[in-house]
Amino acid sequence: MHSLSQRIYKAETCFQGDTPCRRRHGFCAFIFFPHPKAIHQPMTTAPAVVDNREDPVKPMVIDVIHGPNLNMLGRREPEIYGTTTLADIDRELMEYGTSQGADIESFQSNTEGEIVDRIQEAFGRVSGVIINPAAYTHTSVAIRDALAMLSCPVVEIHLSNIHKREPFRHHSYISGVADGVIAGFGARGYLMALQAILEMIRK
Numbered sequence: 001m002h003s004l005s006q007r008i009y010k011a012e013t014c015f016q017g018d019t020p021c022r023r024r025h026g027f028c029a030f031i032f033f034p035h036p037k038a039i040h041q042p043m044t045t046a047p048a049v050v051d052n053r054e055d056p057v058k059p060m061v062i063d064v065i066h067g068p069n070l071n072m073l074g075r076r077e078p079e080i081y082g083t084t085t086l087a088d089i090d091r092e093l094m095e096y097g098t099s100q101g102a103d104i105e106s107f108q109s110n111t112e113g114e115i116v117d118r119i120q121e122a123f124g125r126v127s128g129v130i131i132n133p134a135a136y137t138h139t140s141v142a143i144r145d146a147l148a149m150l151s152c153p154v155v156e157i158h159l160s161n162i163h164k165r166e167p168f169r170h171h172s173y174i175s176g177v178a179d180g181v182i183a184g185f186g187a188r189g190y191l192m193a194l195q196a197i198l199e200m201i202r203k
C-alpha cells in the first residue's frame with residue numbers, strides 16, 4: 001500500500017513531456033487511490049499549468065481577441081475600417097469555425113489589463129489565438145509578454161495596412177511574438193486569419 005506522500009509524489013510526476021497522463025486506470029484519474037500496477041514515465045518537473053490544448057476529447061477552441069475601439073466598427077472611421085460591424089465579423093468566424101469543427105470564442109475590451117487577463121486565461125486552454133490589439137499594437141509590452149507565454153499559434157490581424165499609415169502605426173510590439181500577421185484586407189482578413197491558424201494547428 002502506498003503512503004499518502006508516495007501517492008502525491010506519483011501524481012505530481014505523472015506527465016509525459018508537457019502532456020498529462022490520461023490513463024483512466026492510473027494515478028491521474030485516482031490521485032489518492034492509484035492502481036498499484038499503473039506504469040508511468042517519471043518526469044523531473046511537472047509543468048505549473050497543464051497545456052491540454054491537444055487533448056483529443058476536448059473541442060478545438062480558437063480565441064479571437066479584439067482590442068480597443070473595435071466595438072465601434074461599422075461606425076468608426078468607415079473610410080479606413082469599413083462598414084462591417086464586430087458582430088458581423090464574429091458571426092462569420094463562428095459559422096466558418098463550426099463548419100471546421102472549431103469553437104470560436106470572441107472577446108473585446110477597451111482595457112489593456114483585461115486583454116492581458118484574457119490571454120492568460122487562454123494559456124493551456126485554447127488551440128490558437130487571433131488578436132487585433134488595435135492601438136495597443138503600437139504601445140503594449142504587457143500584451144506582447146502575455147502572448148509570448150502561449151505555445152499555441154498566434155495570428156495578429158489588422159483591418160487596415162498599418163504600414164501604409166502614420167509612422168507611429170508602423171511598429172508593432174505584437175508581430176515579434178506572432179506566428180503570422182494579416183493587415184490591409186479589411187474585415188475579410190479575419191476569415192483569412194482563421195483559415196491560416198487552422199492550417200497551422202492541423203500541421
Ligand code: DQA
Pocket residue numbers: 068069070132133134135136137157158159160161162169
Ligand atoms: C487597427 C490599426 C491600429 O493602428 C488602430 O489603432 C486600430 C485598428 C486595424 O485593425 O487596422 O484601432 O488595429
